[in-house]
Amino acid sequence: MIRKLHSILGLSAVLLVLVLAISGAILSINPTIERSQATVMGTSAITVAELTGKLAKRYPKIEQLQRSPSGTLIVYYTDNNQAGADRIDPFTAETIGPYTVPAFKTWLKNLHRSYLLDNPGRIAVALGALVMLLISISGTLMLINSTGGWRHFFRPIQGSTLAQRLHSRIGRLALIALMLSALTGLYMSLETFEFIPDHQTAEPAFPQQVDGGEPAAIGSLTALKNIPVSELRELVYPYPQDAYDVYSIRTQQGMGFIDQSTGQLLAFRPYNSQQKIYEFIYMLHTGEGLWWLALLLGLSALTVPVMTWTGIQVWWRRRRAIPRIRNNSKAQSADSIILVGSENNSTWGFAINLHDALNSAGYQVHTAAMNKLADTYPKAQRLFILTATYGDGDAPASARQFLKRLQQVNDSEGIPYAVLGFGDRQFPKFCGYALQVTDALQQKGWPALLITEMIDRQSSQTFARWGEAIGQKIGTELTLDYSPPQPKTVTLQLTDRTDYGEQVQAPTSVLRFKMADQAQPKGWLQSLFNTSKLPHFEAGDLVGILPPGSPVPRYYSLASDSRNGVLEICVRKLPDGLCSNFLHNLKTGETIEAFIQENPQFRPASNKKPIILISAGAGIGPLIGFIRNNKSRHPMYLYWGGRKPESDFLYQQELQIYLDDNRLTGLNTAFSRIPENSGYVQDKLITDTEHIRALVQNNAQILVCGGRKMAVGVSTAMNEILAPIELDVASLKADGRYREDVY
Amino acid sequence: MTYRTLIPAALAIVLSTMAANAREITFTTELKNYGGDGxxxxxxxxxEAGQYQQTLWIAGEKSKYYKHLSGWARGSGQRSSEYDGLTGASVAAGKTMTVTLDLADSLIDSGHQIRVDTAVEDMRDNRYDVVVPLTTEGVNQITAGRGYVQSFSYSF
Incomplete structure (x- = not known):
């Protein structure tokens, strides 16, 4: 709901807000420029009488003296019937230069205040400010939600894409300033349209009694002797021939009139609270007289274009990801419910196929994410749950709230259900989450329509069989026919390889690829867009490789960035591994079909805290990528385990280079097949307990990459190490400081 | 573009019945390109002594800004009864405003002065931008202003 509001507001007022932000950012420089040109220090020690006394000689035709909030002093005068204005020095009263307002500044100010459209424009500006305010508020609420409450507001933000992370991180920094700008701007708009009483009404009346005697020299006027220059805002001189005219003066405190003959202050009125509030808000909005605030607000305003761009990207990605469902009935009226648990949307394809099949068989079908489980389905006669599993038996993204919500659902009889799990048999907890869901439904006492079925690697055969079984149960023939679309692949060519570990029965190869040579000569269009360039990726992202004869991609962590000009992976050959065998037999010049999948959660943090990298065997792949690209010489410590230094010490020479040039701060290795001091990487961690504890206390981030068994071993060791300082892996994970890439 | 503003007929009649001998006078005020808002x-x-007598015309929509026409504001006390029916749109930079109204003969050649105050948002206020006597001799004489007024003249 809040997200919807946030994106609707953002998209609908994109231009309004952008123009306000950019013009505001440029205007925000003014107070600093003015302040740097003004002399402010010491002006509280001179009085207006002293200053005007000197000015009287230099500017006999002076009409007005003004002091801007930044401290610039301006005299207005008329010379030979021509109006002029000069900036002057407060101490010497000497002319600094002519005072002019550049036309561009006036134009920009008008653009910012009214889009150059006068009253209709001012209304639009007020709307823009209101939208800005609502976007900031809804954005804050979303941030609080995603970080898990106020108290965790400044935790590291995780996001699946660069745009998303930028959007939340920059937003978090700029929020307060943007809200301040919007709120103060809105106040000023409301005053312009008199929703708030106008502040300018309270002014003293022109004095009834004026002495009318011979005007005294301005430098001798008592009232002016009591006002320091720093307190002055404006002094308007009387008209020369008019003995009954007066000086009118505005100071920081209020405004009044001064008799030009007696020098007495007549009818002085201090500003009322209305005026003071307005001035305060005006100062907060413009930063006039508060240059650092102006810069801060301007800088925050500059984030608006970035926020717009990233926001549109996030919105577009999300929108594209929402599967289109035809004839989706309402939850209240549907007789068949399909709930989907999916991490990267691949399960939706199957769900929609089921939806369409049921639909054309005449059923009223409602399909939604598992998180959208309704409190009640009054007409439902069957419930299908199609869900993937995330990580180690956890709920996928679109199902995280499901089990909690299920507890609140109070359908006493329950709806007959069928659960269909999706997963990969290679992983230990195959369809673990689907089984959890089945258990929960059983415990609730709902009747099973069909025993829980599990689909291995998106098998369309199993899916079709399950469809037949369902069809028999509900007495309608169901034909399910779905094979997932393949991601768009690129052809990569093996350029070189380094092989390790043959001797210790752990053949592991480092493979480097580039884009395959194009057979056809390049056209100008291709050379313009440089199609032979690798797609964008960073170390730690995944490359999906399609081995010949299998439609199912296998994923490998990337050991290089695309800007390194090469795609590098580190692959351990598994006895029955279709893809690893294919890759190990690959000769230089041969090609593979591959695509990139982002994996932004597994990346070194960009702060200055130390980073502990832990891996064994081929798991070093993404970590060597992090070290190689550690241009800023971030403190990085690598703990790595192999079998025998002579055989499978992956990247041995490269690591030495990185140690020498400080891209790597410390290297600790463990080998399991050496006669003395043999052990695993987790043993090395235990040996180094003190050091690791110190690093973690110094807010280190820990990145673990490797096999499942190793990851469990490392996690146990780390818990042991951290227990005395009252930390554990779970709490570090919650803070985003312990991340795993496990296979 | 010029702003030609005619006094409403009803008011014109009132004014002419009040003074037995009245005359139609046209005031032409051309503004400089001062580069600001209207x-x-x-x-x-x-x-003669510069004391306020009567309002001829106020150009500008929002009465809350009238105080910036400070010479006039002081004399008239900004009472709306002084300017009811005598207001119009503000005048853009470089444009000419023409105002025609009926004035009693007794005001002409009797020491009265026409004064023009001008003000622009965020720019200086010009009290007495133009001060000219209202005389038969002064007809069609062009006076330059001190502030935003490029030229001022009147005819009858």
Missing amino acids: AYVALYLTN
Whole structure:
């Protein structure tokens, strides 16, 4: 709901807000420029009488003296019937230069205040400010939600894409300033349209009694002797021939009139609270007289274009990801419910196929994410749950709230259900989450329509069989026919390889690829867009490789960035591994079909805290990528385990280079097949307990990459190490400081 | 583009019945290209001593800004009864405002002065931008202003 509001507001007022932000950012420089040109220090020690006394000689035709909030002093005068204005020095009263307002500044100010459209424009500006305010508020609420409450507001933000992370991180920094700008701007708009009483009404009346005697020299006027220059805002001189005219003066405190003959202050009125509030808000909005605030607000305003761009990207990605469902009935009226648990949307394809099949068989079908489980389905006669599993038996993204919500659902009889799990048999907890869901439904006492079925690697055969079984149960023939679309692949060519570990029965190869040579000569269009360039990726992202004869991609962590000009992976050959065998037999010049999948959660943090990298065997792949690209010489410590230094010490020479040039701060290795001091990487961690504890206390981030068994071993060791300082892996994970890439 | 503003017929009749001998006078005020928003302009009459007598015309929509026409504001006390029916749009930079109204003969050649105050948002206020006597001799004589007024003249 809040997200919807946030994106609707953002998209609908994109231009309004952008123009306000950019013009505001440029205007925000003014107070600093003015302040740097003004002399402010010491002006509280001179009085207006002293200053005007000197000015009287230099500017006999002076009409007005003004002091801007930044401290610039301006005299207005008329010379030979021509109006002029000069900036002057407060101490010497000497002319600094002519005072002019550049036309561009006036134009920009008008653009910012009214889009150059006068009253209709001012209304639009007020709307823009209101939208800005609502976007900031809804954005804050979303941030609080995603970080898990106020108290965790400044935790590291995780996001699946660069745009998303930028959007939340920059937003978090700029929020307060943007809200301040919007709120103060809105106040000023409301005053312009008199929703708030106008502040300018309270002014003293022109004095009834004026002495009318011979005007005294301005430098001798008592009232002016009591006002320091720093307190002055404006002094308007009387008209020369008019003995009954007066000086009118505005100071920081209020405004009044001064008799030009007696020098007495007549009818002085201090500003009322209305005026003071307005001035305060005006100062907060413009930063006039508060240059650092102006810069801060301007800088925050500059984030608006970035926020717009990233926001549109996030919105577009999300929108594209929402599967289109035809004839989706309402939850209240549907007789068949399909709930989907999916991490990267691949399960939706199957769900929609089921939806369409049921639909054309005449059923009223409602399909939604598992998180959208309704409190009640009054007409439902069957419930299908199609869900993937995330990580180690956890709920996928679109199902995280499901089990909690299920507890609140109070359908006493329950709806007959069928659960269909999706997963990969290679992983230990195959369809673990689907089984959890089945258990929960059983415990609730709902009747099973069909025993829980599990689909291995998106098998369309199993899916079709399950469809037949369902069809028999509900007495309608169901034909399910779905094979997932393949991601768009690129052809990569093996350029070189380094092989390790043959001797210790752990053949592991480092493979480097580039884009395959194009057979056809390049056209100008291709050379313009440089199609032979690798797609964008960073170390730690995944490359999906399609081995010949299998439609199912296998994923490998990337050991290089695309800007390194090469795609590098580190692959351990598994006895029955279709893809690893294919890759190990690959000769230089041969090609593979591959695509990139982002994996932004597994990346070194960009702060200055130390980073502990832990891996064994081929798991070093993404970590060597992090070290190689550690241009800023971030403190990085690598703990790595192999079998025998002579055989499978992956990247041995490269690591030495990185140690020498400080891209790597410390290297600790463990080998399991050496006669003395043999052990695993987790043993090395235990040996180094003190050091690791110190690093973690110094807010280190820990990145673990490797096999499942190793990851469990490392996690146990780390818990042991951290227990005395009252930390554990779970709490570090919650803070985003312990991340795993496990296979 | 010029702003040609005619006094409403009803009021014109009132004015002419009040003074037995009245005359139609046209005031032409051309503004400089001062490079700002539309100007607020006050045309008014004072006596020889510069004391406010009567409002001729106020150009500018929002009465809350009228105080910036400070000479006029002081004399008239900004009472709306002084300018009811005598207001119009503000005048953009470089444009000409023409105002035609009926004035009693007794105000002409009797020491009265026409004064023009001008003000522009965020720019200086010009009290007495133009001060000229209202005389038969002064007809069609062009006067330059001190502030935003490029030229001022009147005819009858």
